[in-house]
Amino acid sequence: MSMPTDTHRKHWVLLIMLLLTVAPPPASAGVSKTDWKPMFKGIDYSFGRRTPGQGDIYLQSVHVLRVDLQDPDIRFLHTRATTNHTYDVRETAANTVSAFVAETKVQVAINANFYDKNTPTDLNSPGLPVALTGLAISEGFVVSKQEDRDASASVLITTNNQVTFVHTNFPPTNTAGIYTAVSGSYPLVIRGVSVANDARSPIPELAPRTIIGASQDKRYLYLLAIDGRQSGWSDGAFDEDSADWCLQYDMYEATNLDGGGSTTMVMLDCLGQPVRVNRPSYVLARGRERYIGSHLGVFAKPLEGLIKDVQLTFRGNQATLKWNTTTEASSDVDFGSTTKYTTTVTSSPTPTTAHSIIFKDLLPDVPVFFRIRAQAGIIAEATASCFTPSSPPPARLVGFDQRWRYxxxxxxGQLWFETSYDDTGWLGEGPGLLYFDISPPGDTQVSPKGTELPAMNRSAGSPIRVATTYYFRTRFNHASATRPLSLTFSNYIDDGAVFYLNGREIQRVRMPQAPTVINWSTLANASNPSSECGGDAIASCPSVFQLTGNALTNLVQGINTLAAEVHNFNVNSPDVVFGSQILAVYPLEAPSDPPVLAIAIDGGQVRLSWTGSGFVLQEAGALSGAATEWLRVPAGNSSPVNIQAGSSPRFYRLIEP
Incomplete structure (x- = not known):
C-alpha cells in the first residue's frame, strides 16, 4: 500500500508491514492456537499446532488468515485471464504465488483451483498457458467455466463481499453479480458439521492442504494452509484432519482447494516484496515455488489504531516521518537497516497528538526499517514500516562510443597504464566498439562497431588471426567534487581483460587472478560462459563489475586515465571486441538551508521576500478552522512579492511545489 509522498519525489515508496514472527507453541501433545494477530486492516493471522500424543498421530503446523468481509477496504482478486484467452485451453498464465503477489500488490494470497488438466506434469517455467479445473472468476470475468462435476465445490464472492458456498456446482449456478470465484475438489465442512471421510476421499494422502472457509454469520472468510512432507515441522493432513482444523477455527463452511506442493501462503512486506508465510514443501524439494495457474489474493489497507496518518516526506538525503495519534500520547521510533533496530529516538516525551522525527544521512537503495511506538495511559501500540531511498539517476562518465588509443x-615491463605514459605514438583515436571480426556484416553480435582493429595476418590464402593482446587507453573527465558511491563498468569483451584506473589495477575479467603476472602472451582463461552468452561478446550479456568504497580512492576530480588490455582465449583467435561504459551513482545531496521569509510594511504596501529558490508563496485567512485554506499568491513564484495591506489578518507560508 503506497503511502503519501511529496509529489516531486514520487520515486520514494512507503509500505506498511506487519513483522510476522511465527513462534510455535510449546511442544506438548494436543492442539494449540495462537491468538489472532492483526496483519493488515481487516486481515488477522493465527498459527496452529498439533503434536503427537493423546490420540493424535501426526505433527501439523497450520497457518490461518481471517478476512473481515465487513471491512469496506477488503477486495479480492483471482488470477486474471491470460492473453488470447481460450476456454479449456489457455485460461491463465502459470506463475508462483509470490510472483502473483509481487505483480498485483495484493496484501496476502494463497493458491486456489486445481489446474493444468491438459498437461498433468509440473510446469517448468512461468508464463505457460494453463487450463483450470472448476469455476474461476476474476473481477467479474469468467476465467474458467464449470463444465462437469470435477472440482465443483465453488466459492462465490460478490462485489460487496457477500460469500456463498456451492457444494456441488453442477449444473452450474447463476454467476450474475459474482466478482470473484474459486473452486475446490469437495467440501470438508457443511453447516458446521464435518463431511470429511478419509475412507472415501478422492485425495487419500497425508499431504499439505489449502482450504477456504467462512464463519456461520459469513462475516469472516478463512484461508488456511497446512504444511506437510516436512519431518519435524509438519507431516501434512488427511481430509478428516483438515475438517477438524476448520472446526477448531469456527468455520461453518469449508472447501478443499488445490494442495500438495501447490500449498503456498504469501504476504506483501513493507518493501513491496512477497514473503512466504507458510513453508511450502515444493520449495524444500525444488528450491522454488511451484508454477500454478490459480491464485486468490486479498487487497487490504494498512493497520490503523492509536497510530494513524503515517506519512514520509523527503528532502535530499533526509526523510521526515510524521504521524498522528487518536489521543494525546508519547512516542518513540526504533529504526535501523534491518528489523533488528539499532537506534531509538524519542519523538514526543510529552503527550501530544502530532509527532515527527527526521531520518538523516540516508543512502540510496539502503532500506530503513522503523517501528513507531505510542503510549497513551494504559494503551500501547506499535506499527512497523520501512522505506528504501531510491538512487538518483546514474551519471555516465564513459560511453560505449568513447574514443580510445590502441x-x-x-x-x-612497461608502465603503459600509468597516467604519465606517452601514448601519442599509438594508433587511433577511434570510437568504440573496437573490434576485428570475420563474421558477415549481418551476423554481428554487438554494436555499434565503431573502429576496426588491425589483425596480425590478413594474407590471402592464410588463416586470419588477431593479436593475442590489444592495449587500450582513454581519458575521461570527472567534474564532480563528490566521490560517487559506486562506479559500474559495463563491458563487451572478447575474450578476457585487465582494467586500470589512473595506473592502478581495478579488475580482471576472465583472466588469471592476482598475483599472477599478466604479459602480452597471457591467454584469457575463459570465454563468456556458454550458459550465459554462448561465447564471445554478445549485446544481451555484457560483462559487468562495480567499484565501491576504497576501490574508488584513485578516482580524481578532473581528468582520469582508464586503460585496459584485452587478451584472446587462444593464439589463433579470429576476432576481438572491446568497449566499456562507466556509470557513476552519487550520494543523495543534503537538503539546502530552509528559506527565510521576511515581511516589510511601508504605508499600505506589504513586501514579502525570501531566501533561496524553488519555493511558492501561499496565503490563508487563518491557521486553523474552516478558514484554513492555503491558496497560491499571484506572482508568488519568485521573490519579492508586493501585496496591498487589508483590514483582516492574512497568513503566509512557503512550500516546495
Missing part, C-alpha cells in the same frame, strides 16, 4: 605491440 596498440598491439608487446609492452611487457
Amino acid at each position: 596498440q598491439t605491440n608487446k609492452l611487457d
